[in-house]
Amino acid sequence: MDYKKSNAPLSTVTWDTQDMSSQTGNIYETVMIIGKRANQIGVEMKEELNKKLQEFASYTDNLEEVFENREQIEISKFYERLPKPSLLSAQEFTEGKVYYRNPTKDKQEDEE
Numbered sequence: 001m002d003y004k005k006s007n008a009p010l011s012t013v014t015w016d017t018q019d020m021s022s023q024t025g026n027i028y029e030t031v032m033i034i035g036k037r038a039n040q041i042g043v044e045m046k047e048e049l050n051k052k053l054q055e056f057a058s059y060t061d062n063l064e065e066v067f068e069n070r071e072q073i074e075i076s077k078f079y080e081r082l083p084k085p086s087l088l089s090a091q092e093f094t095e096g097k098v099y100y101r102n103p104t105k106d107k108q109e110d111e112e
Contacts, residue, residue: 006083007091008091009091010083010087013087015094019094020090020094023093023096024100029102030093033093033100034086034089034098035086037089037092037098038084038085038088038089039085041085041088041089042085045079045085049079052075053072053075056069056071
C-alpha cells in the first residue's frame with residue numbers, strides 16, 4: 001500500500017462511535033478490526049523502512065568511523081512524519097477498504 005497517498009489525518013481525530021460501529025453492529029468488534037489492521041500496517045511500514053535503511057548499513061566494527069548520512073536521516077524523518085498506523089487503519093475502515101469477517105458469526109449462520 002502507498003501510505004504517501006493516504007488522506008489519513010496526521011494527528012488524533014475524534015470519530016463518531018455510532019458511525020464506526022454501524023458496519024459491524026458492535027463498537028468493540030470495530031476496534032478489534034481497526035487494531036488488527038493497524039498491526040498489519042505497522043509491520044509493513046517497519047519492513048519497508050528497514051529495507052531502505054539496510055542500504056546504509058555499515059558492517060565494520062570500528063567505533064571511530066561513525067558517519068552521518070543525510071539520506072538516511074531524511075528517510076527516517078519521512079517515516080516519522082507519516083500518519084500512525086492506527087490513524088491509517090481507521091481511515092481505511094471508514095472508507096470501506098478493510099475486508100473482515102468473524103468466523104464465529106459465520107459458523108452460527110451455517111448452523112441455522
